[in-house]
Amino acid sequence: MEFVEIELTQGNINNNHLYLSSVVEFFPPDSIGGSNEGGLAPRVLEVHSGIASPVRTDIAGDKKIFRRRAWVGEFFEVHNLAAGDRVVIEKTGTDRYHVYPKRT
Incomplete structure (x- = not known):
């Protein structure tokens, strides 16, 4: 299983995106x-x-975020995520990824 974790910033929350840099x-x-x-x-x-x-998307080269991001704000809201929380991005197949909150 391949995965990465990202710690959310207030900028992520405010702008409904995940920094992938x-x-x-x-x-x-x-x-x-x-x-x-x-x-x-x-x-x-x-x-x-x-x-x-x-969501079918690519990654914007200039900002290193998922280009389509409307779903991200809903994802943050549904899971009650805030700055400092962590999100896991898991590779589940060729060009397929699963994003979910890391629960401690």
């Missing part, structure tokens, strides 16, 4: 970049968060 090497390099970098769309990842249908 500290764990970006966990993801396929071709899933990171501009929306149409070099004329080719980045590799799409499928993210399961347990609160909505899976």
Whole structure:
């Protein structure tokens, strides 16, 4: 099982996103970049968060966050997450990931 953990910041909570810069090497390099970098769309990842249908997204190269992020705010709210809490991103298959709160 491959996974990484991210500690949430107040910026994550305020802006409904997950900073991935500290764990970006966990993801396929071709899933990171501009929306149409070099004329080719980045590799799409499928993210399961347990609160909505899976999200198909890539990672914005400039900010190192999941490009589609509307689900992130709902994920934070449903799980009552705050700055300092930790989130696990687990690789569950080729280009498939599961995101869930780390419970202590």
